[in-house]
Amino acid sequence: MIKLHGILLSNYYSLAKACFFEKGMAFEEVKDPPSQQDDYLARSPMGKVPCIDVDGTFLSEAFAIADYLDHIQPEPPLLPGDPLARAKNIELIRHLELNVELVARRCLPEAFFGQSVSDEIKASTSKDLSKGMRAVENLLVCNPYAAGETFTLADLYAFYTFGLASMIVKKIFDEDLLGELPELKLLLETLATRDSIREVEAAKSR
């Protein structure tokens, strides 16, 4: 059975875990916090969570994990079969991760870990986040799902990107990242009631 390594509180771990639930695939969870120790780096080369263990072969990066699961268990699909629709979905996912989540994450140490982040970093976060949000707004369909009429991996990325990014923005800038995006707010509320996500989130408070 595939083993999912990581920690419950991680949004990327949560995303990968939700993929297993979406697929109805059995998996085993292994509590394995991020680390820069050599043995950990052998499993996940940046020392990050999540990674999976497939009969002794380790695979890191939530997207690679989701893509692997989509290949070994094609139904229900996480990504569209049509090549262009698939590529557009991945385009949205990349912008969510690179230009919203990773940008907001620069202020994570101050938002959640009692450390302080410099004014320069805050200024660059604010500037780059505006650009990232503009890009994502351009690509989001929200009709009703992130990339169109059906649920896809982009919905999981939207849920776990904005879950973290909007909390950071509220704490650091006292702003509502989703303020002018009612359709996205509605999508995130709908996704919060989805079985896979509910199951992932419920485990955090057990």
Ligand SMILES: N[C@@H](CCC(=O)N[C@@H](CS)C(=O)NCC(=O)O)C(=O)O
């Ligand atoms: N691109 C990675 C991001 C994973 C990531 O950033 N994980 C965080 C927890 S949410 C982590 O392990 N952080 C520890 C660190 O950066 O050293 C993925 O998709 O899996």
